[in-house]
Amino acid sequence: MGDEDKLLCYNGRINNLRKYKEKILTGNAFSLTIFNATETDLNVVYQCRYGFDTARKWIEVDEPNIVLSLILITDVIVFGGDIILTCTANGISTIDREVTRQWSMRTDDELLSYNGRINFPKKYEETLTSxxxxxxxxxxxxxxxxxxxxxxxYGFDAASTFIELNKYNYVSKYQI
Known part of the structure; x- marks a missing residue:
């Protein structure tokens, strides 16, 4: 493993049984299992040798696959009231504050908020929710x-939603 060519296994003898396991497969094949992989196990070259033949494989960290979704949380739109839009970054567990967050509107992408800094604080507010x-x-x-x-x-990913006013989601403030 790695540039130092650290020996993990030799002829079925594992150097760290808690960390690695070798398995002989059918058809002249064998595998190495790495238990509880950490960052030190990734972004490194692994190689296996059989006789004079060598095979190498670079094992790297996968970037999370993020899919954004945007929904209107508020069921009913009342003029003079508030509405809430929520953006969910599916594929990650926590919003990274170092990754760019942005809110905009209309087809010209009028900027409303950038990393929590609101352009019109009397009109908009961003909240990191869950x-x-x-x-x-x-x-x-x-x-x-x-x-x-x-x-x-969020980062390079974007989601959009059209907020439509219709007879099913609008209540006049005089109807309340």
Whole structure:
């Protein structure tokens, strides 16, 4: 293993039985299992030898596969009330504060928030909610806030949703 050519196993004898296991497979094949892999086990070259033949394999850390989803949390839109949009980074357990978060709206991507810094703090508020979510609260909803597209970004990934005002999700403040 590695540049130092650290010996892990020789002819079935494992140097660390708690860490490695060799298995002889059918068809002139064998495998090495690494238990409880850590960062020191990754981003390194492993090689196996059989007689004078050698095979090498670089084992690297996989980047998480993130899929963003954006939904309107608020069931009913009331002019003068608030609505909440929540962006979920599926594929990770926790939002990394070092990764860019951004909220925008309309087709021209008018910037609303960048890493929690709000352009219009009397109108919008960003909150890091659960471990893999962040939300945008829109205060005192008006007609200009609906029937448009909102977008969240996390790193290089983005999700959009169109907030449509219709007879099923709108209640006049006079109906309440």
């Amino acid at each position: 471990k893999n979510q962040f939300s945008l609260r829109i205060f005192k909803v008006t007609e200009e806030d609906v029937n448009i597209t909102y977008r969240c970004r």
